[in-house]
Amino acid sequence: MKTRFVCQNCGTSSPKWLGKCPTCGEFNTMVEELVERKKSRARPKSVTAVSLAKIPLMKEGRKSVGIDELDRVLGGGLVKGSLILLGGDPGIGKSTLMLQISDRIARSHGNTFYVSGEESAYQVRIRAERLGTDGIDINFLAETELETILSCAADLKPALMVIDSIQTIYKAQLSSAPGSVAQVRECGSDLMKFAKAHGITTVLIGHITKFGVIAGPKTLEHIVDTVLYFEGEKNQQYRILRAIKNRFGSTNEIGVFEMTEHGLKEVVNPSSLFISATASAGSAVISIIEGSRPLLVEVQALTSPTFFNYPQRVTTGIDSKRLSMLLAVLERRVGINVHGLDCFVNAVGGIKVFEPSSDLGIILAIASAIKNRPIEEHTVIVGEVGLAGEVRQVYGIESRLKEAEKMGFKRAFIPSKNALPNHCKLDIIGVEEVTEAVRIALSIRT
Ligand SMILES: Nc1ncnc2c1ncn2[C@@H]1O[C@H](COP(=O)(O)OP(=O)(O)OP(=O)(O)O)[C@@H](O)[C@H]1O
Ligand SMILES: [Mg+2]
Known part of the structure; x- marks a missing residue:
């Protein structure tokens, strides 16, 4: 598949990367995109809109994590096939929290799939040991190539997939480096399509910039169903998980946790x-x-x-x-x-x-x-x-x-x-x- 570079400011496209957009004159706005050749159709597809009332109501299929503080932030648990973005400062405890959740879900709802592009299997095993999880039903993969991750997930059909982190994975068709705007956007949108099509709840861990926002394009926050931020002072024991966006629950809901040697523990009376x-x-x-x-x-x-x-x-x-x-x-x-x-x-x-x-x-x-x-x-x-x-x-x-x-x-x-x-x-x-x-x-x- 061919790629092109498009200015994020004015939409001008170019076959090669340019430091300055020739149309609007802005610097560093050209971002790589895949060019998909759409087959031209002789006649438009015939479609009919349906009354909303005729669409059958299905159960949301929520999976309770079994940690009250977290279930409340999620609006009652993880929704089947939803895509969640978890952002937070370096070292705040994102991987720890997700490993604990993977373990809980694995115990109650079948196997889970943990993909790490940042840490080796050995490092994650040590963490699992510290957290007291046996990890029998957590399938681990140290991989950064998106296609490989998705084919492995399609075989496993896990109850929960965790990508640690979205900035480390890449799509081979794009020449941009992992973590670039183009890679994060394309990988995010492919993961969204995959999560919906296979009904696999997926959590993307995201790095945040020095300004406190999730690194990569803002579109990533638009396409996901839920955006969670993990905040707190690193030199303090407690961490706050906050829902910034939630298509399945109220926003600004918080969960309070304490970071201990054995992982994150919920704080029942945060006041x-x-x-x-x-x-x-x-x-x-x-x-x-x-x-x-x-x-x-x-x-x-x-x-x-x-x-x-x-x-x-x-x-x-x-x-x-x-x-x-x-x-x-x-x-x-x-x-x-x-x-x-x-x-x-x-x-x-x-x-x-x-x-x-x-x-x-x-x-x-x-x-x-x-x-x-x-x-x-x-x-x-x-x-x-x-x-x-x-x-x-x-x-x-x-x-x-x-x-x-x-x-x-x-x-x-x-x-x-x-x-x-x-x-x-x-x-x-x-x-x-x-x-x-x-x-x-x-x-x-x-
Ligand atoms: N033995 C321990 N006892 C207590 N807390 C620990 C211990 N080991 C690690 N931690 C805590 O775990 C944190 C690291 O957690 P984790 O690796 O999950 O963070 P992260 O947000 O995933 O980081 P990164 O952005 O580097 O991926 C440390 O900052 C520390 O607070
Ligand atoms: Mg981590």
């Missing part, structure tokens, strides 16, 4: 990971919702006089632009000076907090750090903050407060616009303005 035992100045506990699950997270703030012309704003796990906005609200609406202070804000435990309901907690943590007054112990803070300093209502207040109650919290700051939930045993403090919340939480006059 306990993200809060520390004692209250101190600069710390506040917020209640966020990840997918369908409420989670308590401690936010820590530290401020100190700046030695530079521009004060530093450093965040971990919190959007730095959101922090700038909250600092402006604190300065202008509450009257607490922050312009001469370096400000460091951190979400405990390596979790990433992007929900606006965390605003009030972040503001109170910073105010507490500046005033050096701790917020009373066992207090949870929920509320979005607007530019006028108003506290806006949030969704899911009932489940947020229930989680706080479960974790032994006694008091909650919530937006006064939120209706008080029934049967709540917490002391509820409804606040309308940030100023009011700061005054009550720190027992000060603002």
Whole structure:
């Protein structure tokens, strides 16, 4: 089969690679593609559209992995014939997680097929030994050529196929190197067709770039059914698996795992990971919702006089632009000076907090750090903050407060616009303005 090079910017094609597109003038946009000769048909194919109601309903054929944290992220288990992309930082535990899943599926649903283009059979065997899996029903193949992998999979008919990783496999017809945009796209689309045609659930492990996105073309994320990201700080024990896209379940659902010597273990009560035992100045506990699950997270703030012309704003796990906005609200609406202070804000435990309901907690943590007054112990803070300093209502207040109650919290700051939930045993403090919340939480006059 012949190949050609097509500009990803304007679509210009060329028989050979060019550094600069002659039409649009962009550099490095020419990507190799296979040229398929389509036979011309004398007459168009006769097809008829059918009413959606007449299409028979089939069972989704979900396979439960048997790990609750993972099943929830997947929307109830692995769907037969679906294609899943799992991305994550180097060394975060992608291969470990997939080997554990392969083992679980092999035990409950028959054999599985693990293809590694990165590690030797010996390396994977050592890992399996460490994880305590006998690996009897896991078929292993160290191979990088796509055709060979697919013919082997067609013979095996596994319940689950894992490709570790999509960046290492290649299609022989393309001259581009494995991992290039052309190879990743072509291999991804062939694997998708294969998974659907043979009803084999397939997981592709994907490398991510230094910017945190899956390396290769964005089209890969479009063609797969589910995109999962494995995140977490490498120097911390816990890892978070997040569904970014899911055609068979809700997105943003998270699963929390702990990395141990014997592999990844699910964390049943994750809120306990993200809060520390004692209250101190600069710390506040917020209640966020990840997918369908409420989670308590401690936010820590530290401020100190700046030695530079521009004060530093450093965040971990919190959007730095959101922090700038909250600092402006604190300065202008509450009257607490922050312009001469370096400000460091951190979400405990390596979790990433992007929900606006965390605003009030972040503001109170910073105010507490500046005033050096701790917020009373066992207090949870929920509320979005607007530019006028108003506290806006949030969704899911009932489940947020229930989680706080479960974790032994006694008091909650919530937006006064939120209706008080029934049967709540917490002391509820409804606040309308940030100023009011700061005054009550720190027992000060603002
Ligand atoms: N003996 C051990 N005890 C505890 N944790 C270990 C042990 N050996 C490996 N690990 C953990 O496993 C991680 C490596 O896991 P794994 O190889 O599955 O990651 P990966 O995401 O597949 O990496 P890569 O991107 O290199 O393929 C290490 O970073 C470490 O956290
Ligand atoms: Mg790996």
